[in-house]
Amino acid sequence: MAKPNILLIYTGGTIGMIKDFKTGVLKAFDFKNLLDKIPELQLLDCHIKTVSFEKPIDSSNMNPEYWVQIAEIIETNYNKFDGFVVLHGSDTMSYTASALSFMLENLAKPVVFTGSQLPIGDLRTDAKENLITAVQMASLQENGSPVVKEVCLYFEYKLYRANRTTKINAENFKAFASLNYPELAESGVHLKVNHDYLWKPDLKHTLIVHKNLDTNIAIVKLFPGLSETFLRTVLATPSLKAVVLETYGSGNCTTEAWFINLLQETIKQELHIINVTQCVGGSVMMGQYETSNQLKAIGVISGKDITTEAALSKLMYLLGQNIPKQEFKKVFETSLRGELF
Incomplete structure (x- = not known):
């Protein structure tokens, strides 16, 4: 042989x-x-x-x-x-x-x-x-x-x-x-x-x-004291198409009205928001706690157990494919190369 x-x-x-x-x-x-x-x-x-x-x-x-x-x-x-x-x-x-x-x-x-x-x-x-x-x-x-x-x-x-x-x-x-x-x-x-x-x-x-990668994305890591001014500035970035939101634990975040309302406004403007845990292990489970239930309700996409590195590169790849808005959430939450459960 x-x-x-x-x-x-x-x-x-x-x-x-x-x-x-x-x-x-x-x-x-x-x-x-x-x-x-x-x-x-x-x-x-x-x-x-x-x-x-x-x-x-x-x-x-x-x-x-x-x-x-x-x-x-x-x-x-x-x-x-x-x-x-x-x-x-x-x-x-x-x-x-x-x-x-x-x-x-x-x-x-x-x-x-x-x-x-x-x-x-x-x-x-x-x-x-x-x-x-x-x-x-x-x-x-x-x-x-x-x-x-x-x-x-x-x-x-x-x-x-x-x-x-x-x-x-x-x-x-x-x-x-x-x-x-x-x-x-x-x-x-x-x-x-x-x-x-x-x-x-x-x-x-x-x-x-596939060689068409769209880099119009950002990462926002939640931390106690995150200000509305900062987040609003990031989300208003010209040409921004998607944000990886690094949340606490199993996908939790602050429930302050300004935060949820701002994310909801952003999603309505057809900007994708991906919920990824800050933890190196474990999975996002939106709806398990009250602090993540609102994210699920407004249409935030679950990153499940994906890494931040894979979430970023998957976003670049999918955005480059020009997937219709109504299909994007389903495609992202589906395992394409074994990157998530």
Whole structure:
């Protein structure tokens, strides 16, 4: 049986840096010579090719234009490779990976995001393990077909559904978590794949790459003392089409009349408001408490157990599809890529 072909896509980030031990300065790693620098990759049962952004970026500068670039690289090479590994800075990785899950409709091959907390040349780096195992995850096959057929994120021995992840720690190697969905696989002495949790796409359809993303959205995080002036100013932003409202607990908010009335006025003006919990785990359940019942009554959309990262990227994707107002709520509250229950 032929070995799987894996395309390694380098966008930038810490994993692509190497330390000059004479000066202590970090410099970019030449991914054209990847196999020479990391010979362990040659032990994997796959063929690896690499491609890099012309100008690799820090992930803090990531934006939807770069998301489209990544999607186009995958689209161009989709029929040539059996899997893809995207090397990305950790700070915005969950945003990018979530976005790609929506942009790549009918994906039937693995797209695995990974990165590191320390540069690849550092003595204690986590980069090598993350990179090697991410490639191995992308190359897993059964009966000539990829085991994983979705966008994932691999970090510190765990493979997660990408649109279920969030970065939880800036210093620990265990930087990511998926509080509302089990890991898809775990790396130990053996690779343990949780087949029951893998996304199972309809293989009758071919890949569709969506590149029209609408960024006219905002996030408002509720806090005690939020003023009417501030919220009214945000909601009056020109061209604004949707707001992710980060609420308390299971979707609760203040019941002050000015707050509810302002949201109701906004919704009547055809601006979508998505209720997402501030908690890293758990779900919005509007109507469970009096403090969320009014949101449900005025037509606020439930984000259920979606992450903020996935909510933002799903909004950009759906707004780009020009879905009719009367259908938008139903579509958002429906799981498209396994991003919510």
